[in-house]
Amino acid sequence: MKIVVFIQQIVSTQVKLQGVDYFDTSRVSEDDLVINPSGKNAIEGALKLKDGHGAEVTAVCVRGLKPEKALREAIAMGCDNAIAVKDDSFYTDDPLLLAEIYVKILEKIGEYDLVFLGVEEQSTSSFAVAAMLAEKLNLPSVLYAEEIEVKDDVLRVGHVLEGGRKIVDMPKKGLISCSDSQHFTPRYTSMRGILTAKRAEIPTWTATDLGLAANDVGKEATSLIQVSLSNIVIEKESYIIKEGEPEEMVDKLLAKMKEDEVKLGA
Amino acid sequence: MKKILVFTQIREEKVEENALGLINKLLEVFKDAEITAALFGQQLKDDWIQELGKHGVKKVYAIEAPELEVYLSRPYVKTMLEIIKEIQPIMVIASGMVYGEDLIPRLAVHHGVSCAQRVVDFTLDGEDILFHTPVRDDQAMIVSKIKGEIKFATSRTGAFFINENPTGGSPEIASIDISFNPEDMIVSHVEIKEAERTVNLKDAKVIVAGGRGVGGKDNFQIIREIAELLGGEIGATRACTDVHWIEETYEIGQTGQSVSPDLYIGAGISGAPQHMSGIKAKTVIAINTDEGAPIFNYADYGIVGDMHAILPILKKKLEG
Ligand SMILES: Cc1cc2nc3c(=O)[nH]c(=O)nc-3n(C[C@H](O)[C@H](O)[C@H](O)COP(=O)(O)OP(=O)(O)OC[C@H]3O[C@@H](n4cnc5c(N)ncnc54)[C@H](O)[C@@H]3O)c2cc1C
Numbered sequence: 001m002k003i004v005v006f007i008q009q010i011v012s013t014q015v016k017l018q019g020v021d022y023f024d025t026s027r028v029s030e031d032d033l034v035i036n037p038s039g040k041n042a043i044e045g046a047l048k049l050k051d052g053h054g055a056e057v058t059a060v061c062v063r064g065l066k067p068e069k070a071l072r073e074a075i076a077m078g079c080d081n082a083i084a085v086k087d088d089s090f091y092t093d094d095p096l097l098l099a100e101i102y103v104k105i106l107e108k109i110g111e112y113d114l115v116f117l118g119v120e121e122q123s124t125s126s127f128a129v130a131a132m133l134a135e136k137l138n139l140p141s142v143l144y145a146e147e148i149e150v151k152d153d154v155l156r157v158g159h160v161l162e163g164g165r166k167i168v169d170m171p172k173k174g175l176i177s178c179s180d181s182q183h184f185t186p187r188y189t190s191m192r193g194i195l196t197a198k199r200a201e202i203p204t205w206t207a208t209d210l211g212l213a214a215n216d217v218g219k220e221a222t223s224l225i226q227v228s229l230s231n232i233v234i235e236k237e238s239y240i241i242k243e244g245e246p247e248e249m250v251d252k253l254l255a256k257m258k259e260d261e262v263k264l265g266a
Numbered sequence: 267m268k269k270i271l272v273f274t275q276i277r278e279e280k281v282e283e284n285a286l287g288l289i290n291k292l293l294e295v296f297k298d299a300e301i302t303a304a305l306f307g308q309q310l311k312d313d314w315i316q317e318l319g320k321h322g323v324k325k326v327y328a329i330e331a332p333e334l335e336v337y338l339s340r341p342y343v344k345t346m347l348e349i350i351k352e353i354q355p356i357m358v359i360a361s362g363m364v365y366g367e368d369l370i371p372r373l374a375v376h377h378g379v380s381c382a383q384r385v386v387d388f389t390l391d392g393e394d395i396l397f398h399t400p401v402r403d404d405q406a407m408i409v410s411k412i413k414g415e416i417k418f419a420t421s422r423t424g425a426f427f428i429n430e431n432p433t434g435g436s437p438e439i440a441s442i443d444i445s446f447n448p449e450d451m452i453v454s455h456v457e458i459k460e461a462e463r464t465v466n467l468k469d470a471k472v473i474v475a476g477g478r479g480v481g482g483k484d485n486f487q488i489i490r491e492i493a494e495l496l497g498g499e500i501g502a503t504r505a506c507t508d509v510h511w512i513e514e515t516y517e518i519g520q521t522g523q524s525v526s527p528d529l530y531i532g533a534g535i536s537g538a539p540q541h542m543s544g545i546k547a548k549t550v551i552a553i554n555t556d557e558g559a560p561i562f563n564y565a566d567y568g569i570v571g572d573m574h575a576i577l578p579i580l581k582k583k584l585e586g
Binding site for chain 1 (some may be wrong): 277278282336338339343363364367368369370371372374375376378379380381382383384391396400401402403404405406407408409410411412413414452453454455456457458459460461470471472495496497498504505508509514520521528529549551552556557558562563564565566567568569570571572575576579580583584
């Protein structure tokens with residue numbers, strides 16, 4: 001079984017970006033460049049199948065300043081191969097263009113059975129890529145997966161559903177997007193993994209390698225035009241206690257609530 | 267007249283509330299547009315169709331087929347594409363429930379355009395529709411417009427309010443001819459495991475909820491004790507019910523229960539939109555080690571700190 005996992009590298013959401021930094025993240029420290037959390041869930045999904053049933057897992061990273069860093073971590077987790085895909089012309093804020101790049105990558109990779117993605121790319125809150133990619137490739141797909149079980153000739157996948165969980169069967173060639181359920185809780189990297197990752201050769205593919213012209217997937221090609229981007233300012237007045245010993249903080253909270261005449265209790 | 271096509275679903279035998287909220291918002295912003303709804307299933311009840319009419323929908327494509335009994339991407343995409351072809355709407359939209367988020371991007375692909383996602387507001391700029399989407403854990407807002415004759419979008423769950431006094435009338439009911447082949451059914455439905463609802467949190471005045479930060483099944487005890495002291499109920503995120511730290515019935519949010527207590531205390535909860543969209547509380551208290559956790563955006567009061575240290579003290583003070 002051959003599995004391709006698409007991950008992205010984002011500026012950790014622990015880092016608060018301001019204005020221009022959204023577009024020019026080059027000032028961000030390398031330590032703050034992380035695999036999108038959802039992408040790690042996807043890696044875990046692929047590695048679980050590898051552990052149980054044998055698979056060759058290839059991680060691919062398109063978004064991000066230092067994709068090699070993300071990919072070394074993917075290898076350290078247990079992925080077999082990694083490919084960095086980079087081109088200054090790519091406009092990846094548009095999920096449709098990102099899906100188009102993924103299509104070309106899969107064409108170049110050639111043979112694969114399953115494609116894994118995370119449910120969401122946290123930096124732009126884009127959940128649409130998986131659905132778009134599946135549709136473009138006409139691949140059977142299940143989004144928001146929470147568990148995967150291998151049956152004889154199908155994958156039995158449970159996915160998030162309002163009011164519970166839905167179980168479906170899908171062919172072993174298809175696409176799955178993974179949620180942050182327990183089943184996909186990312187494993188830690190092992191010492192051996194880290195060593196393997198250090199030595200790993202990570203090829204970089206560009207637009208030309210993928211047969212893409214600059215304007216195929218560049219900003220000119222987008223149908224999703226960003227008019228503005230601004231930090232959200234919370235207008236709500238709130239009383240957040242950030243420092244102090246636990247007891248002090250609780251006292252402060254209770255005193256303030258009393259002062260505001262907010263009842264603690266039914 | 268300009269048409270907007272809204273994909274709607276049934277949840278717990280009723281038209282799903284997020285869709286009704288979305289319709290209300292659309293009517294407010296697009297005063298000159300006519301709302302058409304799509305509702306699919308095996309056996310659709312007239313009540314549901316009338317409910318949509320009451321909320322301002324002029325026409326309902328009520329499509330019944332065994333293949334449409336539960337949502338599956340391919341047959342639903344196929345049916346929606348036919349309706350779009352027939353009515354040529356200016357916009358196709360669904361609330362961002364699991365199925366809506368699965369469906370809309372696929373429809374967009376078939377029209378060669380992208381889509382706006384988890385929209386919390388629409389505004390008009392001349393002829394352009396502007397879509398407002400929060401990103402990066404609600405740190406920033408992107409406003410975008412979409413090229414193309416037909417715009418595709420989903421709205422964030424919980425973003426819009428239902429019209430409590432709707433005055434619409436009976437909608438026109440429409441249908442289309444559609445047939446399915448085995449390829450359409452390649453992903454097949456096995457079963458829906460409904461979460462067992464043993465406790466109704468709807469009327470709880472106080473809810474003390476725990477998230478992944480609780481760290482284990484036993485640690486829920488302190489949450490329970492504080493809830494009891496306050497005469498309230500407990501709640502949890504999907505992260506906790508998924509690992510069975512707590513019964514599924516306590517899940518709050520888009521896929522769990524909707525609650526509207528006077529007081530909601532969230533400990534070890536990051537504040538994902540899917541969780542927060544189920545909460546309409548008068549007062550929110552957040553306890554989280556991460557000062558940047560989105561839950562603080564919703565909080566009236568908060569402590570940046572370790573819940574395992576804070577909660578026992580809070581309990582003692584409440585007892586004392
Ligand atoms: C389609 C879909 C629907 C969903 N529906 C729902 C839903 O209805 N309800 C729902 O809840 N989720 C839902 N989810 C999941 C949701 O996206 C989040 O993954 C989930 O809410 C996260 O739960 P959490 O806040 O407990 O965990 P996390 O996001 O992991 O956050 C844990 C938090 O605990 C804090 N923490 C850790 N240790 C401590 C400590 N010692 N003291 C204090 N704080 C600490 C951390 O800083 C962190 O902020 C849905 C997901 C999808 C994809």
